[in-house]
Amino acid sequence: MKANVTWWLDQTAERLPDKTAFADEHKEITFRRLREQAMALGTQMAKRGLFKKPVVIYLEKGVDVLVSFMGAAYSCNFYSPIDIDMPVNRVNKILEVLKPSLVVTTAGLRSVFAEYAYEGEYLLFEEAVLSEADEACIEDARSRGIDTDLLYVLFTSGSTGVPKGVTINHRSVIDYIDWVTETFEITQQDSFGNQAPFYFDNSILDIYSTIKTGATTYIIPKNLFAQPVPLLEYLLEKKINTIFWVPSALIVVAKLKAFRNVDLSSTLKRVLFCGEVMPNKQLNTWRKFLPDVLYANLYGPTEITDACTCYIVDREFADDEPLPIGIPMANTDILVLNDRNEPVSGDEIGELCVRGTSLSMGYYNNPDKTREAFVQNPLNPYVPETIYRTGDLVRYNAYGEIIYLSRKDFQIKHMGHRIELGEIETAVSSLEEITLCCCLYDEKRQKIVLFIEEQLEKAYINEKISGLVPEYMLPGKVVTMEQMPINANGKIDRVKLKEFL
Numbered sequence: 001m002k003a004n005v006t007w008w009l010d011q012t013a014e015r016l017p018d019k020t021a022f023a024d025e026h027k028e029i030t031f032r033r034l035r036e037q038a039m040a041l042g043t044q045m046a047k048r049g050l051f052k053k054p055v056v057i058y059l060e061k062g063v064d065v066l067v068s069f070m071g072a073a074y075s076c077n078f079y080s081p082i083d084i085d086m087p088v089n090r091v092n093k094i095l096e097v098l099k100p101s102l103v104v105t106t107a108g109l110r111s112v113f114a115e116y117a118y119e120g121e122y123l124l125f126e127e128a129v130l131s132e133a134d135e136a137c138i139e140d141a142r143s144r145g146i147d148t149d150l151l152y153v154l155f156t157s158g159s160t161g162v163p164k165g166v167t168i169n170h171r172s173v174i175d176y177i178d179w180v181t182e183t184f185e186i187t188q189q190d191s192f193g194n195q196a197p198f199y200f201d202n203s204i205l206d207i208y209s210t211i212k213t214g215a216t217t218y219i220i221p222k223n224l225f226a227q228p229v230p231l232l233e234y235l236l237e238k239k240i241n242t243i244f245w246v247p248s249a250l251i252v253v254a255k256l257k258a259f260r261n262v263d264l265s266s267t268l269k270r271v272l273f274c275g276e277v278m279p280n281k282q283l284n285t286w287r288k289f290l291p292d293v294l295y296a297n298l299y300g301p302t303e304i305t306d307a308c309t310c311y312i313v314d315r316e317f318a319d320d321e322p323l324p325i326g327i328p329m330a331n332t333d334i335l336v337l338n339d340r341n342e343p344v345s346g347d348e349i350g351e352l353c354v355r356g357t358s359l360s361m362g363y364y365n366n367p368d369k370t371r372e373a374f375v376q377n378p379l380n381p382y383v384p385e386t387i388y389r390t391g392d393l394v395r396y397n398a399y400g401e402i403i404y405l406s407r408k409d410f411q412i413k414h415m416g417h418r419i420e421l422g423e424i425e426t427a428v429s430s431l432e433e434i435t436l437c438c439c440l441y442d443e444k445r446q447k448i449v450l451f452i453e454e455q456l457e458k459a460y461i462n463e464k465i466s467g468l469v470p471e472y473m474l475p476g477k478v479v480t481m482e483q484m485p486i487n488a489n490g491k492i493d494r495v496k497l498k499e500f501l
């Protein structure tokens with residue numbers, strides 16, 4: 001069986017040509033038009049001689065981004081979306097790593113991109129979609145591509161200040177989506193309400209489940225996530241029956257008990273979540289108001305194509321109990337290893353490591369970081385076999401399910417965003433006035449706290465670093481220490497600093 005995700009689109013466009021595939025605030029697109037437009041873009045890419053090359057998609061979130069993704073896939077190139085709100089320095093760092101061969105954008109956004117360190121070619125979306133699709137040209141490209149060729153590169157925070165580009169191939173997405181659509185019985189009758197930005201891997205589930213099964217995905221306007229009642233009204237109006245959101249988004253709805261105003265019991269069927277801890281307190285509010293919905297906690301890093309374990313909620317939990325992250329998905333093996341690299345026994349704590357078809361091939365153009373995290377399976381000395389060390393500490397419960405406990409390092413999740421505190425520290429350290437700095441996360445208040453030795457205002461620092469890191473990485477609190485505490489190794493004493501949170 002040939003494997004390229006666009007084969008799904010070919011089949012669905014033939015089966016359901018006039019059904020809406022994706023809709024955003026301004027437009028919607030049928031499967032037939034999606035295929036035609038993506039093929040037109042793919043033809044433009046192939047005719048430029050691009051094959052297995054990185055293509056940046058620099059567009060406002062919406063249907064056009066998805067057309068562009070599919071265009072790259074049809075021509076056997078791989079896409080990397082760049083958020084149009086990302087600060088210039090960070091975009092430049094990504095461009096330095098990725099060295100794209102082409103940037104897909106609009107005439108309006110091209111002038112913004114012109115400020116970045118990129119001198120290559122552009123493909124203007126509005127012109128490319130009007131061009132002729134050349135099926136023979138696409139067929140030629142697809143016949144030369146194979147399943148383990150890259151489909152996309154998603155950039156995540158890197159501790160040294162350089163974002164890491166997680167590479168994922170067609171086979172990994174196909175295997176993951178097969179599991180998703182079979183497990184949750186997704187069909188053309190279903191409709192997703194997309195929350196995840198397209199540069200965040202949770203969106204893979206919405207996008208590819210839709211393309212494979214002929215479901216419909218509504219891209220929910222971002223501003224609705226700050227207004228729970230209109231958000232639920234939107235779900236009702238569009239008859240959305242499946243959502244896959246980060247817990248932060250579900251928590252806002254639960255806190256304000258928006259369910260009292262909007263009754264979703266006749267439409268909402270599945271509530272899936274992934275990306276950070278889902279507290280049972282808020283989940284219990286959802287469960288109380290919508291008891292017949294299927295709830296599932298998916299877990300995984302971008303490096304394993306979105307998720308690798310899943311727990312379908314099947315029993316009651318007290319508000320203060322942890323919700324399991326469950327058991328491995330198909331074709332995924334989870335190894336929980338202790339400090340001696342041995343499998344844990346009983347309820348011993350260990351690091352969650354993962355191997356399987358959906359594993360990333362490594363960080364793009366970054367062999368050092370790849371070598372650190374993608375290592376030989378210590379339990380198999382006989383053949384080369386890669387596992388990914390997630391840095392997540394877990395243990396098994398009495399049901400044999402995995403319980404997530406904490407991180408081993410300085411990676412955090414803040415409002416659903418994966419952040420290396422080191423990336424913020426690198427940005428702050430680059431300011432002239434700063435001698436020493438350290439960032440910690442205050443879990444309770446959900447705040448990034450920056451410790452410095454200088455008398456500087458938070459607003460001043462944030463303004464200075466806003467060109468270096470995205471808005472969601474800006475510290476929520478700045479604490480001035482007379483002197484930074486130092487431990488026996490001469491490093492900043494983070495344990496001591498915690499007392500000042």
Ligand code: AMP
Nearest residue numbers: 274275276277298299300301302404418
């Ligand atoms: P990302 O690559 O942005 O998907 O972030 C991956 C990290 O998010 C994981 O390594 C975990 O630390 C955290 N994470 C993802 N899913 C869950 C979950 N269901 N429960 C707790 N933490 C999670």
